[in-house]
Amino acid sequence: MKVLVLGAGQLARMMALAGAPLNIEVLAYDVGSGQVVHPLTQQLMMKGLDTAVTYADVITAEFEHIPHNILEVCEASGKLQPTTQAIKAGGDRRLEKKLLDRASVASARYQIINNRDDLEQAVNTVGIPMVLKGALGGYDGKGQWRFTSVEQADQLWQEISPFLAATPDQAIVAEEFVPFDREVSLIGARGKDGSIAVYPLTENTHHNGVLSLSVAGKTDSQLQSQAETMFKAVAETLDYVGVLAIEFFDVGGKLLVNEIAPRVHNSGHWTQQGAETCQFENHLRAVCGLPLGNTTLLRSTAMVNILGEDTLADEILSLPQCHVHWYGKEKRPGRKMGHINVCANSLDELNDKLGELAVYLDPAAFPVLCK
Amino acid sequence: MKVLVLGAGQLARMMALAGAPLNIEVLAYDVGSGQVVHPLTQQLMMKGLDTAVTYADVITAEFEHIPHNILEVCEASGKLQPTTQAIKAGGDRRLEKKLLDRASVASARYQIINNRDDLEQAVNTVGIPMVLKGALGGYDGKGQWRFTSVEQADQLWQEISPFLAATPDQAIVAEEFVPFDREVSLIGARGKDGSIAVYPLTENTHHNGVLSLSVAGKTDSQLQSQAETMFKAVAETLDYVGVLAIEFFDVGGKLLVNEIAPRVHNSGHWTQQGAETCQFENHLRAVCGLPLGNTTLLRSTAMVNILGEDTLADEILSLPQCHVHWYGKEKRPGRKMGHINVCANSLDELNDKLGELAVYLDPAAFPVLCK
Incomplete structure (x- = not known):
């Protein structure tokens, strides 16, 4: 099987490593450069998205x-998994919120803000304190503001409107x-036949909005069961195929x-050493229509x-x-350069x-672990 | 680190997969075609052995x-690990036997045969029954004869002389x-600093001279300890660096x-799932001068x-x-196409x-497992 991944970063790279033993060839389309490269070597493999779309099975x-x-x-090629709808829901908080409503899974109360009036209204519908998040393009804590008292409104709007x-x-x-006790995430896969296999919940610690530490196996069965029910609801609502991550x-x-x-997710990297089948292999199994691997x-x-x-x-x-x-990436401040899995x-x-x-x-580079 | 592997088959491929997470780039020199390729993609990476030798660190x-x-x-580049001496000892049964003598480890009684007189003499020095093995180029049971009665000598010599x-x-x-009860092998690594890390012994079952099944963890500590002593003697005699396999x-x-x-060995492939660090990673660690990984x-x-x-x-x-x-190889009768690791x-x-x-x-393709 030949799988084309949109994006040529570390996730595509780790898919290539996990796919090789299954004779799954992974290519990557670098959205920035428009080139089709091998995600491990970054060597040019072929020219143009159309060529790659034709070449790929998935x-x-x-x-x-x-x-x-x-x-x-x-999407037009009929080979894209998960669907455009699922990918867009991951990239647009408006669509994400609508999806969660449609799947009837619990999330924080919200309102969409397009103008100053919406912001005023949110004080009533959402309530203060609230968190304001850019609908598009924001992750790892970027494009976020806290709105903690009505007096902030003018100043906030000055930041938000540009x-x-x-x-x-x-x-x-x-x-x-949401005054949460902790953040946890569930990584799971859904196959083309609708089968679902989820990993144990992971407890995640962030620093400056970026994931720093994930620990698997710290939660009880009650929490796991809640998470699985919500995973199933979201995945089935989307008729999702592939690995899906849900942060709670x-x-x-x-x-x-x-x-x-x-997609495969940073908080699921522990599965490379800690689970029977890693998330990268399970994503490939799912999108290729193979049986899902054991997630114990x-x-x-x-x-x-x-x-x-x-x-x-x-x-x-x-x-x-x-x-x-x-x-295998060039060093840049704060860039995700790698990870360390620790087992016990x-x-x-x-x-x-x-x-x-x-x-x-x-300690300067690993503040959470060295505190 | 950049590692050039002589040979572009599955062992180089699995080294590339194991090296990537350590940012060790593995290239392969295909001795047959004279091309330097990536062992995973088989794409041409550069031209000529000299270029590759200059490019590589190891x-x-x-x-x-x-x-x-x-x-x-x-060898002249000063980058080859293990040494030519060790590689040659693996490829020439005469040198191998001399090495074992020098390391004072027990092996079957032997004599080197270059002519008909040597064959006659072997009847006395080695004794009948004996096994005749080509000194060069034979593995997986090729180039071997059994000599079980003196009357066979003429006929045997007719086969051997060409x-x-x-x-x-x-x-x-x-x-x-040797009327052995079973064949076992020990895979281990020796680092540049002389440190040694060995895996548990593996029990191997062959069919028509080709390895069919390896099972780890079936031997007692007395056998393991014998094997480790012999491993240490051979590795130290060669001042060996890298993974070394010994079949007993x-x-x-x-x-x-x-x-x-x-080198890394077919009977060590189980380490990919069954050991803390696989043999491919440990070979790369050793030749790159990194600490050896845990072999539990x-x-x-x-x-x-x-x-x-x-x-x-x-x-x-x-x-x-x-x-x-x-x-990722093309199908050919009897060719090693892949393996399955099973854990319990x-x-x-x-x-x-x-x-x-x-x-x-x-059952026709897996006679040992399906018997």
Whole structure:
């Protein structure tokens, strides 16, 4: 099978690595450069989207902010999985909120803001404090504001109105501020035959809006079951095929959907060492119409993001259950350069192992782990 | 780090897959075509051995039957690991036997045969029954004869003499026939600093001279300890760097070395699922001067070779602890096309799982598993 991935970053790269043993050839369409490359070598493989679309058996995506004209070409070929609708819902908070309403899954109260009047109205419909999020293009904490008192309205609007003007079809989704205990995410796959396989919930810690640490296997069966029910509802509403990630707020044991990502997800990277089948293989199995792989947790596993660093102490390679995954990217401040998976036989042991790892990490680059 | 592998087959391919997460770029020199290719895509990467030798930080090999002029170029660069001496010992049974003598490890009694007189003499020095093996180029059971009664001598010599004449510097190594209980192998790595990390012994079943099934974790600590001592002796005698495989005959609990392979080995493929660090990653760690990875057995694991088949029943992908590894090769009768790793929580469970797998396999292609 030949799979074309829209996007040529680390997610396509890890798909290529997971697909090779199944004789699944993964190519990547670099949306920025318009080139079709191999996601591991970044070598040019062929010219033009049309050629690649014809060559591929299946087309999928590693991110949701894909120009709509590209999605149209792919959708028209009948090879795109998940669908344009699912990808767009991941890239537009308005569509995402409508999807969640349609699937009847709980999420924060919201209102869409296109003008100053909408902002005033949101004070009543959503309530203060609220969080304002750009509908398009924002992730990793970018394009977000907190609205905590009515007096802020003028100043906020001064910031928001140029933001709205800067991008065609931009809007703001105002959401009630949810005083959550923690953020968790569920990664799962849905096959072409409607079969579903989900991984155990992952607890996620962010720093400055960017994922820093994910730990699998820390939640109870009640929370897992809530998450699975909501996953099923969203995936079935979209007739979704592939790996889907859902981020939740855990508010006193009740889950609210924060956002969805119609793709393999950073908080699922732990599955490379901690699960029977990793998320990258399961995504490929799903979109290729193969049976889904087993998603059992093999052992307690955590993932630590490597941000803006391109070297680590060699000692880390000596730590018995640490696995380093670099993405082969050029160093840039704050850039996702790789991750470290750490495994242990219990959560207590995992905590100890994260402590041993932290000794060899630069606290400035790994503030969550080295605190 | 950039590693050039001599040989562009499945072993180089699996090294490339294991190296990518460590940002180790693996290129392959196809000795047959003289081209430098990427071992995963088989795309041409650069022209000429000299260019590749200059480009690489480290040079290593995936097989031992490499023309000596190529080895000379690589050795002269100072980048080749393991050394020419080790690679040659793997490709010439005369050198292998001398190495084993020098390392003082037990192996079958032998004599080198260059002419008819040597054959007569071997009847006394080695004894009948004996096994005659081509010194150069023979593996997977090719170029081997059994010598079981003196009356055979004439007929045998008629077969052997054209064999000797066909290849310059060819010879026969006559070995006493060892009535072994089973064949086992030890895969291990030795680092540039002399550190050694070995995997648990694997029990191997061959069919028509070709490896069919390997099962890890079936041997006791006494056998493991014997094997480790012999591994250390051989590796240190060669000042070996990289992964080294040693095949043994188990004769009533006493190990005799059958042969060595100065490289990652088919009987170590189970480490991809069954060990903390797989043999491919450990080979790269060793030759790149990085710390060796942990070799602990995670769970009982078996490897089943896929010979001459390029499809399997989809149901196999549904078996929870089965992992299929294809090599992306064109189908040819008997060719090593891929393997299946099967994991379980105990040896009994592993046996059951192999039985479940066998249901979906063609008995003609998998005679050992389907017997």
